Amino acid sequence: MVVFQTGMLHLGPSIIIIFLLTCGDSTDIFDKNIHAINRTASQGETVVFHCNESEDKGAEGVDVGWRKEKILLFIYSPVINQTVTNYTSSRMYVDPNNPRKLQISDVQPSDAGTYKCFLSEAQKQWKLTVEVTDSKPELHKMFLYIVPSVTGAVAVCFIIICAVWINRKHRTGNKETGLELQTQGRRTDRVQNSQYFERFNSIYGDRRLN
Template sequence: MEVFQTRILHLSLCVIITLLTYADNSRSSSEQKIKQHINKTVFVGETVTLHCNRTPADEDITWKMNNSIIFIQSPYLNRTTTNFTSERMYIDPEVSRELKISQIQMSDAGNYSCYPAAIRWILTITITITDQNRQDNQFPRIMIITACTGVIIMCLTIILSIWIHRTWKNKTSGHRETGLDFSQAPTRGRIQAQNSQYFERYNSVYGQVTEYDHL
């Protein structure tokens, strides 16, 4: 039983590899023979639906973006594989001929192809006038904000410099006044001491004379 299951598994893998190889070859040949080119321009934020026409050989459906497979459905293998580049891309397996892209962004621009119908869309994304004006207005706003910030910093620098200068000037003036008082104090003390010595010598010679009587 295990040998039988192993053989079935190997056979299935061989069939899948063969089908994938055949599909790649058929896609390469069909890709070189695109039957219809469609130029499509949409605005950012729109929802786009790409319709792939039905063909007589409409067994396997394949969608590609810029030559990379993003969706493949094989009814024979009863298998569906997706490799979308964005969560905004969607294909309903029941309606595999329609590729929907919601909220279109600039990164969604490129070439979209479907097989076997061999249709290619050249999708171009553009921004609306409002978005363009918004982007154009961003630069002047940045310049205005930068200029205002520079003016504010310059004013604060000037105010701080004036405050520091006045503080330093007041401290210097205070030290000078204090220095004059201290310089005069010793002088007055020496004069009083000399007067006292003079009166002492005078009293010793002429008698007790007070400073008041002398004055």
Template sequence: MATLLSWDLVSVVIMLFLVYTESVTKIKTNKSASLGEDVYLVCNESMTNTTNQVIWRKDTVLILSHSKGKRTHRNFTSGRMSADSLTPTELIISIVELTDTGTYNCTVTDRRGVKTMEWNLTITDNLIDNAENGLQMLLVFTIPSAIGGVALFIGICCMVWLCRKIKKEQTSHCERRGEESNAPSQGHAAQRAQRQRSQYFERFNSVYGHY
């Protein structure tokens, strides 16, 4: 009998745990907005009169606490935050700034259980993003152009050097051919001069009788 009671007690505890687990719902999501936009965070779109309590937090700071039949406590971290007492499950952040980035948490308690929603809000600056994109595009087009310009310059320098080298080789070749062509003519001229000197000495000896 005691064993059966203990097993019944364990079963009741397990059932209560399962019911509690099913009654607690937590949803996490990421949300982004551009600088200057209005952001709406809705914790429960189908709010009914059964809602007993609504709690809003930014990071770990309590910013709104609304209980049914009690005064709503507001402690917004920014004057641009607002929530209507008739619809406390909707948090409005007007003209968001970069400082509004953070984690927003909403907890709704009603007879069906506890529902928690969490948003990781990120604020982006379109001007900075556009500037970064423009810089990236500029680099994409500038770097290949610069590389192409350097390659063109190197190619032109190589062509000039090659042309000068070819011209120098042609000049050296022409000079060698000129020297080779002048060498026989100089040899003939030397032979003629030698013969003329021999003839001169022969005439001189014949006139003066020297042999």
């Protein structure tokens, strides 16, 4: 008998949590009678939903739950002091010490949808719309800045390459001119030498014959 009672005590919180989850899903029946508050946020902002803006102390001991569409995100029962979370994103957070506030950091388009808060019999819901930040103007500005810079850099490189090529060509031309002059000088010397030897031989030959 003692073992059975102990087992029931351990199963009690689990059964109550399952009951709370079932109750949270069953609130979809009354969604049509709840006025949805439109909420628009830009991509990257932090969105905060308050389930009950009044600080009524009588509401501190009641069950609080949060849903997105049909997905139960968070539920807290002060009776058994149990909390169950099932966030669809790591950027969602509900503080167990203040479960009436749902915070979504760095909101993204995937966070858009209908959020519902149920506090005992009272409910409140929001329809979140996320505006995507247009990055085209920034890209256009970057394009206008990068293109002239790249064009200028290419022009400078082209000028440097042309200058180096012209300098090398000029040096090569000077070397070729110098080699040609040297070659011509050697040829002239050879011709003069050959003419000198021819004259010398003719004069020397004539004398020997006499």
